[in-house]
Amino acid sequence: MTLSLQACNITVNDVDESLGFYRDALGFEVLNDVSNGEYRWLSVGTPGQPGPYYVLSVPHAGRSQAEGDALQELLVKGSLPFLVFATDDVDGLFERVRATGAEVLQEPIDQGWGQRDCAFRDPSGNTVRIAQVRQA
Numbered sequence: 672m673t674l675s676l677q678a679c680n681i682t683v684n685d686v687d688e689s690l691g692f693y694r695d696a697l698g699f700e701v702l703n704d705v706s707n708g709e710y711r712w713l714s715v716g717t718p719g720q721p722g723p724y725y726v727l728s729v730p731h732a733g734r735s736q737a738e739g740d741a742l743q744e745l746l747v748k749g750s751l752p753f754l755v756f757a758t759d760d761v762d763g764l765f766e767r768v769r770a771t772g773a774e775v776l777q778e779p780i781d782q783g784w785g786q787r788d789c790a791f792r793d794p795s796g797n798t799v800r801i802a803q804v805r806q807a
Contacts, residue, residue, distance in 0.1 A: 676723045678714070681754065682730055682746055683795040686711050689727050692793045696771040697756065697764075699725065707732075746795055753790075753798035761803035765789045768801075781805065 683689035690713060693699050699715035702724050710732035716724035730746060731739030745751050758764045765779050768791055776790035776798065788802040 678722070678724050678726055679754075680726045680728060681793075681797065682742055682751060683727050683793065683797070684729065684746065685794070686713050686727050686729065688794045690715070692771070692773060693725065693727065696768040696773055697799075698767075746797075749792075749796045749798070751797055753800055755788075755800045755802055757802050757804070759803060761787050761789060761801055764801055 681689075681693075690701070693715050694701060698718075700718045701713060702716050703712075703714040705712045705714075710729065712732060713727045714724045715727065716722060729739075730742035734742065742751075761779050769775055774792040776792060777788070779787055779789040781787050786802045786804050788800055790798060790800045793799055
């Protein structure tokens with residue numbers, strides 16, 4: 672039996688604004704665009720890969736008013752768990768993302784645990800880390 676991550680939700684304030692970061696800066700492609708009433712979900716993923724994919728949605732989409740309000744409060748505070756993506760060229764991706772005007776939290780550095788990484792904030796305030804495992 673195998674088990675793998677298929678999808679992950681990323682809560683954002685504005686789906687269209689966030690698409691600019693996840694598609695244009697990080698290089699994901701739109702896999703699905705779903706509307707349900709006043710809400711919309713976008714699934715993005717790595718071109719040519721079977722998964723995982725990432726669902727961009729606003730706090731109130733598919734949630735009660737109280738749950739959406741609580742999630743919105745955490746998003747605004749920057750208190751949601753951070754995201755970590757892997758790449759084979761962290762320095763190159765860092766330059767591409769920085770060129771889009773994304774907020775830089777950390778330039779690429781070698782970490783003591785064996786990877787080189789950097790960090791940004793997406794337009795909604797989520798911390799996005801990008802890591803590259805160092806080659807021996």
